Amino acid sequence: MKKSMCITYEVEDALYVNVTNKCSNRCTFCIRNNGDSAYGSDSLWLEREPTVTEIVDSILSRDVDSYSEIVFCGYGEPSVRLRDARAAALAVKEKHPTVKIRINTNGQSDLILGYDTAPFYKDAFDSVSISLNTPDPKRYVQICRPAFGINTHRAIIDFARRVKAYVPKVAFSVVRETLTEEEITECQKIADSVGVTLRIRAYITPDNLSS
Numbered sequence: 287m288k289k290s291m292c293i294t295y296e297v298e299d300a301l302y303v304n305v306t307n308k309c310s311n312r313c314t315f316c317i318r319n320n321g322d323s324a325y326g327s328d329s330l331w332l333e334r335e336p337t338v339t340e341i342v343d344s345i346l347s348r349d350v351d352s353y354s355e356i357v358f359c360g361y362g363e364p365s366v367r368l369r370d371a372r373a374a375a376l377a378v379k380e381k382h383p384t385v386k387i388r389i390n391t392n393g394q395s396d397l398i399l400g401y402d403t404a405p406f407y408k409d410a411f412d413s414v415s416i417s418l419n420t421p422d423p424k425r426y427v428q429i430c431r432p433a434f435g436i437n438t439h440r441a442i443i444d445f446a447r448r449v450k451a452y453v454p455k456v457a458f459s460v461v462r463e464t465l466t467e468e469e470i471t472e473c474q475k476i477a478d479s480v481g482v483t484l485r486i487r488a489y490i491t492p493d494n495l496s497s
């Protein structure tokens with residue numbers, strides 16, 4: 287496996303931030319299964335986790351205000367390092383108050399960190415995109431293989447309900463190619479019951495990395 291210290295990388299008109307390779311899921315469809323590199327980087331596998339200072343420096347070395355948004359995403363689950371991601375986001379916002387910052391998460395930060403994490407998203411992130419993936423808890427276990435088992439899906443929905451009190455925009459995301467129309471309808475019902483948007487995105491492959 288090739289490794290590098292690729293902390294930030296561009297995806298279309300956004301700047302993505304890679305803070306960890308750790309994750310509480312082992313999704314069957316994870317982009318990491320496709321290889322070491324993505325989005326023009328040598329590798330998104332990190333030699334080591336960058337410090338908060340390194341994350342901030344990497345972001346600030348770019349023309350921050352030229353991007354549509356900054357997205358904490360990368361080759362792992364960014365909320366594993368929620369406090370560090372928050373600190374980095376707040377530092378960037380201090381220099382660039384109008385920049386929009388999103389975090390793409392599997393929605394498991396409460397389970398990973400063991401406390402109510404929703405308040406820690408406040409002010410640092412303008413939007414939170416949570417991978418729902420399926421309307422069915424059993425199916426979630428099959429396709430995402432979470433470390434926390436069958437209760438994970440319910441915990442993700444609970445997290446979405448709470449974090450929307452702290453963050454202006456919260457969305458569930460699903461991958462169109464992995465779901466039937468009926469399943470997408472069920473995901474929409476869950477999103478509606480929580481009061482968040484449902485974002486239906488295309489499956490990411492080496493051939494459509496910018497989707």
Ligand code: SF4
Pocket residue numbers: 309310311312313315316317318361362363392417430
């Ligand atoms: S949650 Fe994201 S990073 Fe983690 S295994 Fe699934 S797709 Fe990969």
